[in-house]
Amino acid sequence: MSLKLLSDALESLPYSLKEQVLGYARSISEAAPEIFKEAGVRRDNKTEDTLVFLAGMKKLFSIVDSNYWVIDNAGAILEKEQSQFSVRIGGSDFSRGGDYLSKLDMIRKELNSYFIEQGIADLIESRNYSEIVRTIQNGR
Amino acid sequence: MDVDAISAHIKGFLKKHQQVFYSLSTNQSKALELAVAVGVAEHYRYKGYAVEIANPTKTPNQFVVKTGTRGYPWNFSRINLSRNDNTFEAHLNLLARSAHDQGRYCVDVGIVNSGSVPTKGTKKSWDCASNSDLVTFAEVKKLFVYPMLLAQFLGIVHEIKPQFINETVSDQFMEEDHLLPTLASLGPFSGNSKNIVEAYPTRGIRVVIAQNFDVRLANLRGGKISSPFEDESAGLNV
Numbered sequence: 001m002s003l004k005l006l007s008d009a010l011e012s013l014p015y016s017l018k019e020q021v022l023g024y025a026r027s028i029s030e031a032a033p034e035i036f037k038e039a040g041v042r043r044d045n046k047t048e049d050t051l052v053f054l055a056g057m058k059k060l061f062s063i064v065d066s067n068y069w070v071i072d073n074a075g076a077i078l079e080k081e082q083s084q085f086s087v088r089i090g091g092s093d094f095s096r097g098g099d100y101l102s103k104l105d106m107i108r109k110e111l112n113s114y115f116i117e118q119g120i121a122d123l124i125e126s127r128n129y130s131e132i133v134r135t136i137q138n139g140r
Numbered sequence: 141m142d143v144d145a146i147s148a149h150i151k152g153f154l155k156k157h158q159q160v161f162y163s164l165s166t167n168q169s170k171a172l173e174l175a176v177a178v179g180v181a182e183h184y185r186y187k188g189y190a191v192e193i194a195n196p197t198k199t200p201n202q203f204v205v206k207t208g209t210r211g212y213p214w215n216f217s218r219i220n221l222s223r224n225d226n227t228f229e230a231h232l233n234l235l236a237r238s239a240h241d242q243g244r245y246c247v248d249v250g251i252v253n254s255g256s257v258p259t260k261g262t263k264k265s266w267d268c269a270s271n272s273d274l275v276t277f278a279e280v281k282k283l284f285v286y287p288m289l290l291a292q293f294l295g296i297v298h299e300i301k302p303q304f305i306n307e308t309v310s311d312q313f314m315e316e317d318h319l320l321p322t323l324a325s326l327g328p329f330s331g332n333s334k335n336i337v338e339a340y341p342t343r344g345i346r347v348v349i350a351q352n353f354d355v356r357l358a359n360l361r362g363g364k365i366s367s368p369f370e371d372e373s374a375g376l377n378v
Contacts, residue, residue: 009147012155014165020282053143057150066326066354067164071171073354073361074178078203081185082193086202089170092163094205100167103160111153118146136141 003029005049006056013060021059028055028129039130041137050136051129058124061111068104072096168282170207175357176280176324177205177232177249179350179368181219184230186366187317189223197260206233209246212266213257220254226316227254228275235268236277238299244268245300247277251318276301276318284327285351290336293323297347307344320346322369324353 006025010018028035029052036043075096078084087094094100115121123132154161185191195217196204206216219230234250234257237243244267256273258266279296283289294305303309304321328351329337337349348369350356356368 005143005147009150010154011151012158012161014162016168017161017165050141050143053147057146060150063168064164067168067171069358070175070354073357074171074175076361077178077182077357078193081182081191082203084193084195084203087174087205088199088202089167089174089205090207092167094167094171094174100163103157104164107157107160110157114149114153118141120141120146 003052006053009053010056010060017063020063021056024059025052025056028052031129035129035133039133041133047133047136051133054120054123054132054136055129057115057120061108061115061124064104064108064111068101068108071101071104075101169280170205172280172282172324172326172353173207173232173248174205175353176278176322177219177230179324179353179357179360180230180249180251180278180319181221182360183319183367183369184221184228184317186370187223189221189228189317192220192222194218194220194259206231208233209235212261214260218257221251222254223316228252229254229257231257231269234274234277236274236300237268237271239271239302240299243299245296247274247296247300248280249278251275251277271300274300275313276321278319278322278324280324280353282326284330285323285325285333285337285349286330287333287336289325290323290333290349293347293349294345297321304346305344307346309346319369320348322348322350324350324356324368326352326354328352 003022003025007022010021032048032051071094075087078087085095092100112121115124123135126132181191193203195202196215203217213231216232221228221230228251230249230251232249233246235244235246236250238245250269252269252275253273256269277300279293281289297304301321340347350369353368359365360368
């Protein structure tokens with residue numbers, strides 16, 4: 001069950017992105033026994049399903065966020081050091097303030113706002129899976 | 141936490157922004173290649189080189205990134221690097237000749253001797269940079285650093301610049317402060333890959349593995365580091 005809920009949610013995501021998210025969630029699913037052991041809590045299906053789903057959300061957000069920042073950071077350095085304000089890759093405008101980067105920023109912010117609204121933004125940002133498991137079991 | 145409700149919401153969110161996610165899927169690797177080219181330029185600046193971007197004649201004010209094997213290099217931007225009498229160029233997705241045979245390989249960022257890649261179309265077709273003109277190169281992957289990725293990268297080094305794995309790096313290369321052949325990756329070390337990389341110096345392997353490259357770039361932008369390829373801890377924290 002643990003990957004099914006995530007897989008359903010990712011239905012309309014392009015294959016390569018879906019595989020990145022599911023692959024990461026799968027690795028957390030495989031590491032679950034160790035994570036529960038380290039957290040010192042009893043392993044149950046519901047907590048494990050939530051853990052794997054959250055891992056998928058973390059990966060999804062990280063893909064959007066890191067792509068935005070990689071382009072923005074590269075653009076900022078090009079602007080500052082080389083006075084290059086316009087960047088084109090293939091047919092796409094990758095400039096800061098350009099259409100592509102603006103859209104990435106929009107979905108990044110929308111996703112983050114939703115996680116805040118749901119009270120799970122700290123879990124999405126956390127790198128400590130044992131802590132995440134403990135938080136889930138404490139009723140969050 | 142209502143996981144079912146969150147799942148349903150995310151499903152709707154992804155459907156609503158389907159087009160953006162398709163663009164993201166197509167552009168993910170290209171964005172990383174751009175980032176590594178910028179990182180390479182900043183590394184050479186840190187080493188005292190003057191860095192100047194030369195854009196194609198048709199678009200003098202636009203940095204145009206080459207994203208694959210197709211297309212001639214004169215239609216894309218290049219980065220000129222000069223220090224004293226030494227001049228080099230960095231090119232994205234550069235075709236280069238094998239060190240062993242007539243094979244051609246496309247490196248994500250190639251640093252070549254200045255003047256070895258034509259700046260405009262020639263009557264004679266341009267095939268690739270000669271192996272002797274290719275000084276060094278960088279590859280980038282949107283993956284974790286895992287053992288088989290490292291093995292694949294060393295295979296590329298063996299085919300293109302074997303001197304970096306058989307202890308015959310020239311004094312001139314080191315004196316000119318070039319970047320060693322580099323693998324930049326979006327993810328951290330996984331499995332026992334860190335142990336493998338830590339053993340490279342003892343085996344005479346001279347390469348750079350820049351894990352967490354996105355974090356390194358952020359640190360570079362923030363002025364916390366001077367080169368995304370130098371410092372062992374560069375990719376640890378923003």
